[in-house]
Amino acid sequence: MLAFIIRRFAQALFVVVAMVVIVFFGTNVVGDPVWMMVPGDATQEQVEEVRRAFGFDQPVYVQFFRFLADIAQGDFGRSYVHGGSAIRLILDRMPATLELAVVALIFAVIIGLPLGLFAGLKPDHPASRAIMAGSILGFSLPTFWVGLMLIMFFAVMLGWLPATGRGPVTTFLGIETSLHTLKGWQHIALPALNLALLKISLVIRLARSGTREASLQDYVKFARAKGLSPRRIVGVHILKNIMIPIVTVLGLEFGSLVAFSVVTETIFAWPGMGKLLLESIQRLDRPLVVAYVMVVVLLFVTINLIVDILYSALDPRVRLAGKSE
Amino acid sequence: MTQPVLEVENLATHFFTRDGVVKAVDGVSFKVGAGEVLGIVGESGSGKSVTGFSIMGLIDPPGRVVSGSIRLAGEEIVARDDEAMRKVRGKHLAMIFQDPMMTLNPVLRIDTQMIEAVLAHDKVSEQAARERCIEALSMVGIPSPAERLVAYPHQFSGGMRQRVAIATALLHRPKLIIADEPTTALDVTIQSQILAEVQKLCAETGTAMVWITHDLSVVAGLADRIAVMYAGRIVEEGNVSQVLDVPRHPYTRGLIGSVPSANPLGARLKQIPGSTPSLGRLPKGCSFEPRCASASEACRAAKPDATDYPDGSRVACFNPYSLARAS
Ligand SMILES: Nc1ncnc2c1ncn2[C@@H]1O[C@H](COP(=O)(O)OP(=O)(O)OP(=O)(O)O)[C@@H](O)[C@H]1O
Ligand SMILES: [Mg+2]
Numbered sequence: 017m018l019a020f021i022i023r024r025f026a027q028a029l030f031v032v033v034a035m036v037v038i039v040f041f042g043t044n045v046v047g048d049p050v051w052m053m054v055p056g057d058a059t060q061e062q063v064e065e066v067r068r069a070f071g072f073d074q075p076v077y078v079q080f081f082r083f084l085a086d087i088a089q090g091d092f093g094r095s096y097v098h099g100g101s102a103i104r105l106i107l108d109r110m111p112a113t114l115e116l117a118v119v120a121l122i123f124a125v126i127i128g129l130p131l132g133l134f135a136g137l138k139p140d141h142p143a144s145r146a147i148m149a150g151s152i153l154g155f156s157l158p159t160f161w162v163g164l165m166l167i168m169f170f171a172v173m174l175g176w177l178p179a180t181g182r183g184p185v186t187t188f189l190g191i192e193t194s195l196h197t198l199k200g201w202q203h204i205a206l207p208a209l210n211l212a213l214l215k216i217s218l219v220i221r222l223a224r225s226g227t228r229e230a231s232l233q234d235y236v237k238f239a240r241a242k243g244l245s246p247r248r249i250v251g252v253h254i255l256k257n258i259m260i261p262i263v264t265v266l267g268l269e270f271g272s273l274v275a276f277s278v279v280t281e282t283i284f285a286w287p288g289m290g291k292l293l294l295e296s297i298q299r300l301d302r303p304l305v306v307a308y309v310m311v312v313v314l315l316f317v318t319i320n321l322i323v324d325i326l327y328s329a330l331d332p333r334v335r336l337a338g339k340s341e
Numbered sequence: 342m343t344q345p346v347l348e349v350e351n352l353a354t355h356f357f358t359r360d361g362v363v364k365a366v367d368g369v370s371f372k373v374g375a376g377e378v379l380g381i382v383g384e385s386g387s388g389k390s391v392t393g394f395s396i397m398g399l400i401d402p403p404g405r406v407v408s409g410s411i412r413l414a415g416e417e418i419v420a421r422d423d424e425a426m427r428k429v430r431g432k433h434l435a436m437i438f439q440d441p442m443m444t445l446n447p448v449l450r451i452d453t454q455m456i457e458a459v460l461a462h463d464k465v466s467e468q469a470a471r472e473r474c475i476e477a478l479s480m481v482g483i484p485s486p487a488e489r490l491v492a493y494p495h496q497f498s499g500g501m502r503q504r505v506a507i508a509t510a511l512l513h514r515p516k517l518i519i520a521d522e523p524t525t526a527l528d529v530t531i532q533s534q535i536l537a538e539v540q541k542l543c544a545e546t547g548t549a550m551v552w553i554t555h556d557l558s559v560v561a562g563l564a565d566r567i568a569v570m571y572a573g574r575i576v577e578e579g580n581v582s583q584v585l586d587v588p589r590h591p592y593t594r595g596l597i598g599s600v601p602s603a604n605p606l607g608a609r610l611k612q613i614p615g616s617t618p619s620l621g622r623l624p625k626g627c628s629f630e631p632r633c634a635s636a637s638e639a640c641r642a643a644k645p646d647a648t649d650y651p652d653g654s655r656v657a658c659f660n661p662y663s664l665a666r667a668s
Contacts, residue, residue, distance in 0.1 A: 241435065242461060243427050243429070243462055253446050256449060
């Protein structure tokens with residue numbers, strides 16, 4: 017298990033280095049950040065002054081190694097735009113993004129799982145066909161378009177839910193959250209639903225195919241032969257089996273929820289790190305972009321680890337394989 | 342005579358598939374007395390499992406029991422609704438399946454799977470249920486049952502898993518156990534151990550049994566009576582000694598002829614010519630007629646009804662072997 021964790025972190029380190037290289041040179045190619053920092057009416061001398069102050073007058077490779085050395089010392093630099101520590105700025109925005117992603121994940125399960133189970137148990141029912149058609153739509157409609165439609169329908173036409181922003185925030189058990197108030201939930205409902213849409217479709221498909229496969233298994237027939245109630249058979253025997261792939265896939269998809277939140281956060285003006293990233297890219301704020309990438313990669317690695325641990329908790333066969341090693 | 346545990350009369354179970362109606366079971370009748378073991382033998386696809394599942398009320402669409410009656414201790418169970426049937430399943434009627442690797446849920450511990458079987462029918466405490474499971478496991482010869490109870494199925498061998506399934510089936514001391522080839526997937530030594538144990542347990546508990554198999558030598562040692570199935574019908578039924586020693590139906594004779602131990606060493610095994618007919622397109626006459634050496638005009642015209650013999654056998658054949666011809 018330890019060797020496994022070390023291997024995971026080695027892989028992660030490689031990914032981080034690769035990402036840093038790509039981000040560094042990528043932002044370098046896109047444009048000259050100096051123009052973003054100086055006022056529009058700055059003189060040539062002032063521009064050169066800023067250029068020297070930030071070391072942009074050096075050759076690219078020198079800049080790069082300096083940059084690496086700083087990172088190695090835990091210094092991600094200061095945001096060109098906001099001035100503060102880049103990593104601090106990202107971390108300040110992270111709770112909002114994580115909150116959105118977690119709520120989206122919960123939506124995906126509580127909406128997708130029952131629908132998928134139903135479609136799997138009664139594949140010929142008209143409602144099942146409707147569910148499956150809906151899941152195809154969920155897969156194929158673009159997120160931003162659905163987001164706009166949600167705003168138009170629920171916020172503008174019906175006026176039920178606010179279109180943008182986040183509810184009042186408090187710190188609860190060290191975690192900054194807006195979920196303790198009804199207002200917070202009203203604010204998060206639309207963006208979370210929008211972000212969850214793709215995952216709802218995914219869960220529906222996984223649950224349906226898992227259910228159909230499990231219902232044909234002998235162990236389900238044996239469970240029926242024991243005289244168990246249908247509720248127990250579905251709720252324990254089938255559910256426990258289909259949860260294995262669903263937890264695995266959803267866990268791995270959590271990272272992509274964080275990534276996709278860039279779009280959703282922008283549409284719903286959700287003050288998360290995705291929105292900050294988009295602004296930073298537009299302003300060539302390299303330290304912020306790099307800090308974002310590092311944080312997200314680390315997040316991915318942690319998620320994958322948690323998924324592996326959850327997976328072995330769900331599937332006893334995996335546990336045994338680990339023990340006998 | 343006391344009341345039979347199970348009476349099946351003219352049972353017909355058909356599958357309404359896209360390619361037509363598959364008459365998997367088509368007019369099957371038999372009785373099983375208390376403590377009696379009935380062996381059902383027949384080739385693959387002859388409808389043995391479907392018969393078993395029909396009795397359990399576990400036929401799923403597109404299949405359906407289309408006609409006939411199944412009485413358990415005198416009570417009709419064919420038309421029962423799901424909930425009423427659920428109360429019978431596992432309580433009075435139990436079933437063991439062919440593949441022990443597949444019958445236990447891989448992600449649930451043995452205790453979960455056995456205790457739920459107890460609690461499905463009896464309102465007892467979880468602790469009492471657990472003790473009953475331990476008792477059942479030790480009855481089927483599982484060493485240190487209390488420890489094994491908290492293991493997962495993959496920690497058991499195939500033979501052990503089948504023992505767990507048998508223990509589960511015995512939890513409520515059912516009136517009848519349907520065993521659908523439970524030893525086919527096991528190796529021969531384990532097979533004979535389990536056969537001996539099941540036989541002993543049924544004798545002790547007075548449980549009647551329907552033992553489904555395609556292996557004549559298994560039923561020969563185990564069963565009191567034998568029913569031979571062919572293409573969804575029982576062609577011959579009788580006491581073990583009558584059916585095996587003086588078979589009257591040509592198909593039974595063919596089956597016996599193809600068992601290795603029934604033939605002198607070194608002799609070529611006799612095969613039944615031809616192959617099992619497709620159940621979707623059965624001939625108008627006797628289904629065995631195309632493969633039968635003693636077929637006549639009557640066999641092509643209609644299906645033979647079962648005839649009762651004084652010795653208690655029933656045979657469905659227009660040209661049965663008589664004792665004289667058989668010897
Ligand atoms: N779900 C189903 N749909 C269509 N036909 C079916 C279905 N289940 C069984 N059958 C048909 O019923 C027939 C009898 O099947 P059954 O499983 O009872 O045979 P069996 O005698 O138990 O054979 P085996 O020794 O291989 O287990 C088969 O030929 C099969 O085509
Ligand atoms: Mg079978």
